[in-house]
Amino acid sequence: MNERLDGRIAFITGAGSGLGRAMAIRMSDEGALVMCTDVNGSAAEDTSALISESGGQASALELDVTNEFDVDEALNKAISEFGGLNILVNNAGIGGRNGWEQTLSVNLTGVYNGLLHGAPKLAELGGGAIVNIASIAGLNALLSSGITLNGVPSSGPERSAAYVASKHGVIGLTKQFAINFAKENVRINAICPGYIYTPMTQNLTEKEEGREFLEALHPMGRLGEDREIASAAAFLVSDDASFITGVALPVDGGYTAR
Numbered sequence: 001m002n003e004r005l006d007g008r009i010a011f012i013t014g015a016g017s018g019l020g021r022a023m024a025i026r027m028s029d030e031g032a033l034v035m036c037t038d039v040n041g042s043a044a045e046d047t048s049a050l051i052s053e054s055g056g057q058a059s060a061l062e063l064d065v066t067n068e069f070d071v072d073e074a075l076n077k078a079i080s081e082f083g084g085l086n087i088l089v090n091n092a093g094i095g096g097r098n099g100w101e102q103t104l105s106v107n108l109t110g111v112y113n114g115l116l117h118g119a120p121k122l123a124e125l126g127g128g129a130i131v132n133i134a135s136i137a138g139l140n141a142l143l144s145s146g147i148t149l150n151g152v153p154s155s156g157p158e159r160s161a162a163y164v165a166s167k168h169g170v171i172g173l174t175k176q177f178a179i180n181f182a183k184e185n186v187r188i189n190a191i192c193p194g195y196i197y198t199p200m201t202q203n204l205t206e207k208e209e210g211r212e213f214l215e216a217l218h219p220m221g222r223l224g225e226d227r228e229i230a231s232a233a234a235f236l237v238s239d240d241a242s243f244i245t246g247v248a249l250p251v252d253g254g255y256t257a258r
Protein backbone atom coordinates (compact mmCIF):
# COMPACT_ATOMS: atom_id res chain seq x y z
CA MET A 1 0.00 0.00 0.00
CA ASN A 2 1.41 3.42 -0.89
CA GLU A 3 1.12 6.12 1.73
CA ARG A 4 -0.84 8.82 -0.07
CA LEU A 5 -2.29 10.14 3.18
CA ASP A 6 0.90 10.08 5.21
CA GLY A 7 0.51 12.27 8.31
CA ARG A 8 -2.89 13.62 7.27
CA ILE A 9 -5.46 13.97 10.04
CA ALA A 10 -8.91 12.54 9.26
CA PHE A 11 -12.18 12.98 11.14
CA ILE A 12 -14.89 10.44 10.31
CA THR A 13 -18.51 10.37 11.50
CA GLY A 14 -20.39 7.10 11.91
CA ALA A 15 -17.00 5.36 12.09
CA GLY A 16 -18.22 2.60 14.41
CA SER A 17 -19.73 0.39 11.70
CA GLY A 18 -19.97 -0.46 8.03
CA LEU A 19 -18.63 2.10 5.57
CA GLY A 20 -17.36 4.49 8.25
CA ARG A 21 -15.23 1.77 9.84
CA ALA A 22 -13.94 0.60 6.44
CA MET A 23 -12.97 4.18 5.48
CA ALA A 24 -11.24 4.74 8.84
CA ILE A 25 -9.17 1.59 8.38
CA ARG A 26 -8.35 2.34 4.74
CA MET A 27 -7.27 5.93 5.47
CA SER A 28 -5.12 4.67 8.34
CA ASP A 29 -3.58 2.07 6.01
CA GLU A 30 -2.66 4.96 3.71
CA GLY A 31 -0.92 6.79 6.55
CA ALA A 32 -3.64 9.01 8.08
CA LEU A 33 -4.20 9.64 11.79
CA VAL A 34 -7.90 9.00 12.33
CA MET A 35 -10.43 10.45 14.76
CA CYS A 36 -13.22 7.87 14.81
CA THR A 37 -16.55 9.32 15.93
CA ASP A 38 -19.97 7.72 16.30
CA VAL A 39 -23.19 8.20 18.26
CA ASN A 40 -22.32 4.72 19.57
CA GLY A 41 -19.18 5.65 21.50
CA SER A 42 -18.05 2.09 22.19
CA ALA A 43 -18.33 1.19 18.50
CA ALA A 44 -16.10 4.19 17.69
CA GLU A 45 -13.64 2.94 20.35
CA ASP A 46 -13.67 -0.50 18.71
CA THR A 47 -12.71 0.98 15.32
CA SER A 48 -9.98 3.04 16.93
CA ALA A 49 -8.67 -0.10 18.72
CA LEU A 50 -8.66 -2.07 15.45
CA ILE A 51 -6.50 0.64 13.89
CA SER A 52 -4.13 0.84 16.87
CA GLU A 53 -3.75 -2.96 16.95
CA SER A 54 -2.59 -2.94 13.35
CA GLY A 55 -0.01 -0.23 14.01
CA GLY A 56 -1.98 2.87 13.02
CA GLN A 57 -2.76 5.98 15.03
CA ALA A 58 -6.38 6.64 15.99
CA SER A 59 -8.59 8.02 18.71
CA ALA A 60 -12.33 7.91 19.38
CA LEU A 61 -15.12 10.26 20.41
CA GLU A 62 -18.83 9.77 21.01
CA LEU A 63 -20.61 12.19 18.68
CA ASP A 64 -24.20 12.62 17.58
CA VAL A 65 -24.01 14.54 14.29
CA THR A 66 -27.48 16.04 14.76
CA ASN A 67 -26.11 18.31 17.50
CA GLU A 68 -24.40 21.27 15.86
CA PHE A 69 -22.62 22.38 19.01
CA ASP A 70 -21.23 18.89 19.63
CA VAL A 71 -19.98 18.61 16.03
CA ASP A 72 -18.09 21.89 16.39
CA GLU A 73 -16.65 20.83 19.73
CA ALA A 74 -15.59 17.37 18.45
CA LEU A 75 -13.80 18.92 15.47
CA ASN A 76 -11.96 21.26 17.84
CA LYS A 77 -10.98 18.32 20.07
CA ALA A 78 -9.56 16.44 17.07
CA ILE A 79 -7.57 19.52 16.04
CA SER A 80 -6.10 19.96 19.50
CA GLU A 81 -5.41 16.23 20.05
CA PHE A 82 -3.77 15.58 16.68
CA GLY A 83 -2.49 19.10 15.99
CA GLY A 84 -4.47 19.78 12.81
CA LEU A 85 -7.16 18.58 10.44
CA ASN A 86 -6.91 17.71 6.73
CA ILE A 87 -9.81 15.35 5.98
CA LEU A 88 -13.45 15.21 7.02
CA VAL A 89 -15.81 12.37 6.11
CA ASN A 90 -19.49 13.05 6.75
CA ASN A 91 -20.67 9.45 6.69
CA ALA A 92 -23.12 8.93 9.58
CA GLY A 93 -26.53 7.95 8.28
CA ILE A 94 -29.64 5.91 8.94
CA GLY A 95 -32.31 4.21 6.82
CA GLY A 96 -35.69 5.74 6.00
CA ARG A 97 -37.54 3.40 8.36
CA ASN A 98 -36.65 5.83 11.14
CA GLY A 99 -39.24 8.33 9.86
CA TRP A 100 -39.10 11.70 8.16
CA GLU A 101 -37.83 13.91 11.02
CA GLN A 102 -35.13 11.55 12.27
CA THR A 103 -33.93 10.57 8.80
CA LEU A 104 -33.58 14.20 7.67
CA SER A 105 -32.02 15.14 10.97
CA VAL A 106 -29.21 12.56 10.81
CA ASN A 107 -28.67 12.22 7.06
CA LEU A 108 -29.06 15.86 6.00
CA THR A 109 -28.68 18.14 9.03
CA GLY A 110 -25.84 15.91 10.25
CA VAL A 111 -23.91 16.45 7.02
CA TYR A 112 -24.75 20.18 7.07
CA ASN A 113 -23.35 20.46 10.62
CA GLY A 114 -20.13 18.80 9.48
CA LEU A 115 -19.79 21.10 6.48
CA LEU A 116 -20.77 24.24 8.38
CA HIS A 117 -18.09 23.76 11.02
CA GLY A 118 -15.60 21.56 9.18
CA ALA A 119 -15.11 23.49 5.94
CA PRO A 120 -14.06 26.83 7.55
CA LYS A 121 -11.70 25.02 9.93
CA LEU A 122 -10.03 23.21 7.03
CA ALA A 123 -9.77 26.51 5.15
CA GLU A 124 -8.23 28.23 8.16
CA LEU A 125 -5.72 25.38 8.55
CA GLY A 126 -4.54 25.77 4.95
CA GLY A 127 -6.97 23.53 3.08
CA GLY A 128 -8.16 19.94 2.94
CA ALA A 129 -10.77 17.58 1.57
CA ILE A 130 -14.27 16.59 2.58
CA VAL A 131 -16.23 13.56 1.44
CA ASN A 132 -19.95 13.29 2.08
CA ILE A 133 -21.53 9.85 1.84
CA ALA A 134 -24.72 10.28 -0.19
CA SER A 135 -26.23 7.32 -2.08
CA ILE A 136 -27.64 6.21 -5.40
CA ALA A 137 -30.79 7.47 -3.66
CA GLY A 138 -29.26 10.94 -3.97
CA LEU A 139 -29.48 10.63 -7.76
CA ASN A 140 -32.49 8.40 -8.44
CA ALA A 141 -35.64 7.26 -6.68
CA LEU A 142 -35.62 3.83 -5.00
CA LEU A 143 -37.55 0.82 -6.24
CA SER A 144 -39.60 -1.02 -3.65
CA SER A 145 -38.52 -4.62 -3.05
CA GLY A 146 -42.06 -5.66 -2.09
CA ILE A 147 -40.48 -7.89 0.56
CA THR A 148 -41.99 -8.11 4.04
CA LEU A 149 -39.65 -8.28 7.03
CA ASN A 150 -41.11 -9.17 10.43
CA GLY A 151 -44.60 -8.39 9.10
CA VAL A 152 -43.58 -4.90 7.90
CA PRO A 153 -42.87 -4.02 4.24
CA SER A 154 -39.10 -3.51 3.89
CA SER A 155 -39.68 -0.34 1.93
CA GLY A 156 -42.61 1.96 1.22
CA PRO A 157 -43.20 5.40 -0.18
CA GLU A 158 -42.79 7.28 3.11
CA ARG A 159 -39.57 5.49 4.06
CA SER A 160 -38.07 5.81 0.61
CA ALA A 161 -39.14 9.44 0.36
CA ALA A 162 -37.35 10.43 3.56
CA TYR A 163 -34.16 8.62 2.58
CA VAL A 164 -34.23 9.81 -1.06
CA ALA A 165 -34.93 13.43 -0.05
CA SER A 166 -32.13 13.37 2.53
CA LYS A 167 -29.59 11.98 0.07
CA HIS A 168 -30.59 14.34 -2.78
CA GLY A 169 -30.05 17.08 -0.20
CA VAL A 170 -26.56 15.82 0.58
CA ILE A 171 -25.61 16.22 -3.08
CA GLY A 172 -26.99 19.77 -3.08
CA LEU A 173 -24.98 20.62 0.03
CA THR A 174 -21.88 19.10 -1.56
CA LYS A 175 -22.14 21.33 -4.64
CA GLN A 176 -22.95 24.49 -2.66
CA PHE A 177 -20.11 24.12 -0.16
CA ALA A 178 -17.73 23.01 -2.93
CA ILE A 179 -18.12 26.26 -4.83
CA ASN A 180 -18.11 28.36 -1.67
CA PHE A 181 -14.77 26.88 -0.57
CA ALA A 182 -13.18 26.26 -3.98
CA LYS A 183 -10.82 29.22 -3.67
CA GLU A 184 -9.88 28.28 -0.12
CA ASN A 185 -8.23 25.01 -1.09
CA VAL A 186 -11.00 22.86 0.40
CA ARG A 187 -12.32 20.23 -2.01
CA ILE A 188 -15.75 18.80 -1.25
CA ASN A 189 -17.19 15.75 -3.00
CA ALA A 190 -19.89 13.14 -2.48
CA ILE A 191 -19.85 9.39 -3.01
CA CYS A 192 -23.05 7.68 -4.10
CA PRO A 193 -22.75 4.03 -3.11
CA GLY A 194 -24.98 1.37 -4.61
CA TYR A 195 -26.17 -1.31 -2.20
CA ILE A 196 -23.24 -2.46 -0.05
CA TYR A 197 -22.97 -5.31 2.45
CA THR A 198 -23.07 -3.50 5.82
CA PRO A 199 -25.25 -3.78 8.95
CA MET A 200 -27.60 -1.21 7.34
CA THR A 201 -28.58 -3.58 4.52
CA GLN A 202 -28.35 -6.81 6.52
CA ASN A 203 -32.13 -7.10 7.01
CA LEU A 204 -32.50 -7.55 3.28
CA THR A 205 -29.25 -9.23 2.32
CA GLU A 206 -29.59 -12.03 4.87
CA LYS A 207 -32.81 -13.14 3.11
CA GLU A 208 -32.23 -14.86 -0.20
CA GLU A 209 -35.10 -13.06 -1.94
CA GLY A 210 -33.85 -9.73 -0.58
CA ARG A 211 -30.30 -10.33 -1.75
CA GLU A 212 -31.42 -11.48 -5.19
CA PHE A 213 -33.67 -8.43 -5.58
CA LEU A 214 -30.77 -6.11 -4.75
CA GLU A 215 -28.24 -7.97 -6.91
CA ALA A 216 -30.53 -7.67 -9.93
CA LEU A 217 -30.64 -3.86 -9.56
CA HIS A 218 -26.90 -3.63 -10.28
CA PRO A 219 -25.76 -4.33 -13.87
CA MET A 220 -22.66 -5.99 -12.38
CA GLY A 221 -25.04 -8.50 -10.78
CA ARG A 222 -23.78 -8.11 -7.24
CA LEU A 223 -23.73 -5.81 -4.24
CA GLY A 224 -20.64 -3.81 -3.35
CA GLU A 225 -18.13 -4.42 -0.56
CA ASP A 226 -17.32 -1.77 2.05
CA ARG A 227 -13.67 -1.69 0.87
CA GLU A 228 -14.87 -0.57 -2.60
CA ILE A 229 -16.37 2.58 -1.06
CA ALA A 230 -13.32 3.06 1.16
CA SER A 231 -10.96 3.03 -1.83
CA ALA A 232 -13.06 5.66 -3.64
CA ALA A 233 -13.08 7.83 -0.50
CA ALA A 234 -9.31 7.49 -0.04
CA PHE A 235 -8.83 8.60 -3.65
CA LEU A 236 -11.13 11.62 -3.33
CA VAL A 237 -9.39 12.91 -0.19
CA SER A 238 -5.91 12.33 -1.64
CA ASP A 239 -3.86 14.65 -3.86
CA ASP A 240 -4.65 12.29 -6.75
CA ALA A 241 -8.03 14.05 -6.85
CA SER A 242 -6.54 17.56 -6.67
CA PHE A 243 -8.76 19.06 -9.42
CA ILE A 244 -11.97 17.28 -8.38
CA THR A 245 -14.53 19.22 -6.38
CA GLY A 246 -18.33 19.34 -6.27
CA VAL A 247 -18.89 15.93 -7.83
CA ALA A 248 -21.28 13.16 -6.81
CA LEU A 249 -19.39 9.98 -7.70
CA PRO A 250 -21.49 6.82 -8.09
CA VAL A 251 -19.71 3.69 -6.84
CA ASP A 252 -22.52 1.40 -7.74
CA GLY A 253 -21.72 -1.42 -10.16
CA GLY A 254 -23.57 0.45 -12.91
CA TYR A 255 -26.81 1.00 -10.95
CA THR A 256 -27.24 4.62 -12.05
CA ALA A 257 -26.05 4.00 -15.63
CA ARG A 258 -29.35 2.34 -16.52
Ligand SMILES: NC(=O)c1ccc[n+]([C@@H]2O[C@H](COP(=O)([O-])OP(=O)(O)OC[C@H]3O[C@@H](n4cnc5c(N)ncnc54)[C@H](O)[C@@H]3O)[C@@H](O)[C@H]2O)c1
Pocket: 013, 014, 015, 016, 017, 018, 019, 020, 037, 038, 039, 040, 043, 063, 064, 065, 066, 091, 092, 093, 094, 095, 106, 110, 133, 134, 135, 136, 192, 193, 194, 195, 196, 197, 198, 199, 200, 201
Ligand atom coordinates in the same frame (compact mmCIF):
# COMPACT_ATOMS: atom_id res chain seq x y z
N1 LIG B 1 -24.89 0.19 3.03
C1 LIG B 1 -25.39 0.67 1.91
O1 LIG B 1 -25.87 -0.07 1.03
C2 LIG B 1 -25.38 2.16 1.65
C3 LIG B 1 -25.68 2.61 0.36
C4 LIG B 1 -25.66 3.97 0.09
C5 LIG B 1 -25.36 4.86 1.09
N2 LIG B 1 -25.08 4.41 2.34
C6 LIG B 1 -24.76 5.41 3.35
O2 LIG B 1 -23.51 5.12 3.91
C7 LIG B 1 -23.45 5.64 5.25
C8 LIG B 1 -22.96 4.56 6.17
O3 LIG B 1 -23.91 3.49 6.16
P1 LIG B 1 -23.55 1.99 6.58
O4 LIG B 1 -24.11 1.12 5.54
O5 LIG B 1 -22.14 1.90 6.96
O6 LIG B 1 -24.49 1.85 7.87
P2 LIG B 1 -24.22 1.29 9.33
O7 LIG B 1 -25.56 1.25 9.97
O8 LIG B 1 -23.38 0.06 9.29
O9 LIG B 1 -23.33 2.44 10.02
C9 LIG B 1 -23.84 3.71 10.28
C10 LIG B 1 -23.13 4.27 11.51
O10 LIG B 1 -23.63 5.59 11.73
C11 LIG B 1 -23.84 5.74 13.14
N3 LIG B 1 -24.85 6.76 13.38
C12 LIG B 1 -26.20 6.66 13.26
N4 LIG B 1 -26.78 7.81 13.65
C13 LIG B 1 -25.78 8.65 14.03
C14 LIG B 1 -25.75 9.98 14.54
N5 LIG B 1 -26.88 10.66 14.78
N6 LIG B 1 -24.55 10.53 14.80
C15 LIG B 1 -23.40 9.84 14.60
N7 LIG B 1 -23.37 8.57 14.14
C16 LIG B 1 -24.56 7.99 13.86
C17 LIG B 1 -24.28 4.37 13.61
O11 LIG B 1 -24.11 4.22 15.02
C18 LIG B 1 -23.39 3.45 12.79
O12 LIG B 1 -22.17 3.19 13.45
C19 LIG B 1 -24.84 6.17 5.54
O13 LIG B 1 -24.88 7.56 5.32
C20 LIG B 1 -25.71 5.46 4.53
O14 LIG B 1 -26.89 6.16 4.24
C21 LIG B 1 -25.07 3.08 2.65
